Amino acid sequence: MKFNLSLFLTLLLSVMLNAQSKSWSVYTSVEEAIHVSDIRPSYNYFNLSVPAGNAGMRMGAFYTHDENISAEITLGVIGISSPNRFSSGLIPIEVVGHYNVLPELPIDWLSKINLDLGLGSSLAESSPGNFGFSEHMVLGATAELGNLLPFGTLMMGTRYTMFIDDFVDGYAVSGTGNDKILRFFTGLRIDLGNSNNSAELSEAKAKIDKLESDLMVAALAYDDLSAQKEGATSSLKAENTELKEKLKSLENSATTTFETTQMISEINGYHVVIGSFPNESMANEYLNSLDIDDLQVVFVESIPTYRVVLSEHKELREALLALENAMAITPNAWIAVY
Numbered sequence: 001m002k003f004n005l006s007l008f009l010t011l012l013l014s015v016m017l018n019a020q021s022k023s024w025s026v027y028t029s030v031e032e033a034i035h036v037s038d039i040r041p042s043y044n045y046f047n048l049s050v051p052a053g054n055a056g057m058r059m060g061a062f063y064t065h066d067e068n069i070s071a072e073i074t075l076g077v078i079g080i081s082s083p084n085r086f087s088s089g090l091i092p093i094e095v096v097g098h099y100n101v102l103p104e105l106p107i108d109w110l111s112k113i114n115l116d117l118g119l120g121s122s123l124a125e126s127s128p129g130n131f132g133f134s135e136h137m138v139l140g141a142t143a144e145l146g147n148l149l150p151f152g153t154l155m156m157g158t159r160y161t162m163f164i165d166d167f168v169d170g171y172a173v174s175g176t177g178n179d180k181i182l183r184f185f186t187g188l189r190i191d192l193g194n195s196n197n198s199a200e201l202s203e204a205k206a207k208i209d210k211l212e213s214d215l216m217v218a219a220l221a222y223d224d225l226s227a228q229k230e231g232a233t234s235s236l237k238a239e240n241t242e243l244k245e246k247l248k249s250l251e252n253s254a255t256t257t258f259e260t261t262q263m264i265s266e267i268n269g270y271h272v273v274i275g276s277f278p279n280e281s282m283a284n285e286y287l288n289s290l291d292i293d294d295l296q297v298v299f300v301e302s303i304p305t306y307r308v309v310l311s312e313h314k315e316l317r318e319a320l321l322a323l324e325n326a327m328a329i330t331p332n333a334w335i336a337v338y
Contacts, residue, residue, distance in 0.1 A: 027062040029187030035080040036180040037169035042082045053081030062189050070098040088170045094120030111146030124168045134165040152190040159183045270319035271336040272326045275308035
């Protein structure tokens with residue numbers, strides 16, 4: 001059973017490492033272990049043989065399903081020992097699942113905190129010179145520090161490994177519990193190829209596509225507004241040219257449409273006249289027959305005569321423009337200076 005499980009885990013590792021997916025990453029870690037076994041561990045870390053004899057490393061593949069669920073499969077080489085008592089090496093292969101318990105963290109550099117659960121099998125020395133496989137279960141927690149490194153994700157955590165056998169430390173003592181190991185590790189996950197930050201890249205691409213669409217709409221709107229501006233400018237130029245031509249035509253004919261009743265030293269204004277009569281009753285009768293608002297009868301004492309005035313203006317330019325409308329009433333309209 002042990003051999004079959006080890007073979008299965010080895011085949012699974014091979015399949016995972018050869019899988020082509022944007023969610024796969026290369027994973028490696030280093031660790032320090034404390035064994036809980038028949039032999040008491042040493043905590044004298046000033047003796048360098050203690051940390052050196054209980055160190056290890058692992059390499060493998062890391063799969064990210066989504067923000068909450070991920071998994072890893074690793075192959076490692078680790079040691080457990082107590083100075084002057086025993087020293088043993090293990091070659092473990094493990095499949096460990098991760099579940100993110102805090103999906104929305106307010107800390108930028110702390111991206112996830114995972115609870116870990118997994119299974120594995122370790123090749124261990126059951127007795128001096130004899131090796132065998134021992135299956136084990138893994139419990140632990142992992143913190144992912146996502147924004148500290150530009151090329152990957154730093155991971156730190158602890159794992160508690162429980163073996164089904166009692167010989168992992170090289171000794172099997174009757175009546176004692178199975179061997180266990182408490183591990184503290186630091187790992188590095190490096191995304192493969194274009195998989196680096198795939199979710200962020202997809203989101204950025206979507207934003208770029210939207211910006212390109214908005215830019216195209218803005219460019220079309222700008223072209224449309226530019227065309228409208230050019231059309232309005234051309235229309236205003238044409239209208240201005242036509243108005244100038246009309247004014248010039250009216251000014252050229254001013255000698256026949258102007259009248260001064262006496263020599264005056266100062267011009268007070270201009271009347272646009274559409275009729276002149278010898279008495280007021282005739283002027284009023286003509287005014288009433290036209291049915292036009294704002295007409296008035298003006299008496300000119302120096303002639304004497306009564307004029308029917310269509311409009312009164314302070315500027316000659318305005319009077320010339322009004323004269324064109326007056327000629328639509330009668331072609332004999334003229335401008336009188338007063």
